[in-house]
């Protein structure tokens with residue numbers, strides 16, 4: 001358990017974000033294409049929009065899983081440690097995104113392969 005960072009602060013932010021994602025998901029009932037209200041929107045635009053929504057949905061799902069993992073790690077007392085090298089994750093990095101699971105070094109290594 002890290003005692004150099006305020007775990008409760010991060011826990012709070014993670015829970016808020018998780019609530020946000022889950023309520024958005026509930027509100028996001030499948031949208032039917034209403035031709036009369038589409039105006040000048042072409043079928044092509046509509047399909048593009050739908051593809052973008054689906055991509056955003058996938059990203060949100062990935063974020064939701066990361067948040068759940070981060071919350072689990074708080075319970076286990078492992079929050080704030082890199083899942084790969086077990087080093088401390090910098091506090092600034094956690095503040096930017098409380099759901100990050102790796103340190104900057106491992107994140108960079110993953111990006112560059």
Ligand SMILES: [Zn+2]
Pocket residue numbers: 082083084085086087102103104105106107
């Ligand atoms: Zn690492």
